[in-house]
Amino acid sequence: MTSSKWDLLDQAYAALRSVVDGMPADALDRPTPCDQWNVGQVLQHAAGDQLAYAGRLTGGAGPAEDPFAPTGALAGTPAELLEPALEAAAEAFAGVEPGAEGVAVPLPPFAVTAETAVGAAALDAAVHAWDIAVAAGLPSPLTPGLAAALRPAAEELAEPLRGFAYAPALAPAPDRDADPAASLLAFLGRRPDWTPPSG
Numbered sequence: 001m002t003s004s005k006w007d008l009l010d011q012a013y014a015a016l017r018s019v020v021d022g023m024p025a026d027a028l029d030r031p032t033p034c035d036q037w038n039v040g041q042v043l044q045h046a047a048g049d050q051l052a053y054a055g056r057l058t059g060g061a062g063p064a065e066d067p068f069a070p071t072g073a074l075a076g077t078p079a080e081l082l083e084p085a086l087e088a089a090a091e092a093f094a095g096v097e098p099g100a101e102g103v104a105v106p107l108p109p110f111a112v113t114a115e116t117a118v119g120a121a122a123l124d125a126a127v128h129a130w131d132i133a134v135a136a137g138l139p140s141p142l143t144p145g146l147a148a149a150l151r152p153a154a155e156e157l158a159e160p161l162r163g164f165a166y167a168p169a170l171a172p173a174p175d176r177d178a179d180p181a182a183s184l185l186a187f188l189g190r191r192p193d194w195t196p197p198s199g
Helices: 009-022 041-056 077-095 115-135 146-155 181-188
Strands: none
Touching: 009 077, 009 115, 009 146, 041 077, 041 115, 077 115, 115 146, 115 181, 146 181
């Protein structure tokens, strides 16, 4: 398992790995908070996003499939899909120095500070870990500490990307100090109290 050398990214990747490792065998077809996507599709999207970061950082090819059009059909196990993507992204981010400017990312504005790039990739991984966890009936991996650490990236990135990567913020939002995770999810347009539909 490659370390990214960025603690925030390592925490987010650990959250996503823990959820994938704990998923029930029948979870892939379950609905998620991502409208119209099941767990398999969210997992493919999350892996594809991390490959997109790796590709932009290294000049490599990125994901073979469009992360925004996932099929949900996995060729192997969930871990076999996820792990190479996280390894590639961690290795790519290991070459990014703190304080660097103009770091290439796969989302507008396409070049940001090192800290914003790391925050964006970590935010993506952690929120999709939450999506999969609540769909699969697992405890949320989005701890208050991780959510608070991700909030600056969310505030920098969400508004320019509303309607593309993020939905409109929900109101009224949960109190940020009392429940950092719920507040972050609501800020990103996700219902913190989402539960799978019955039946």
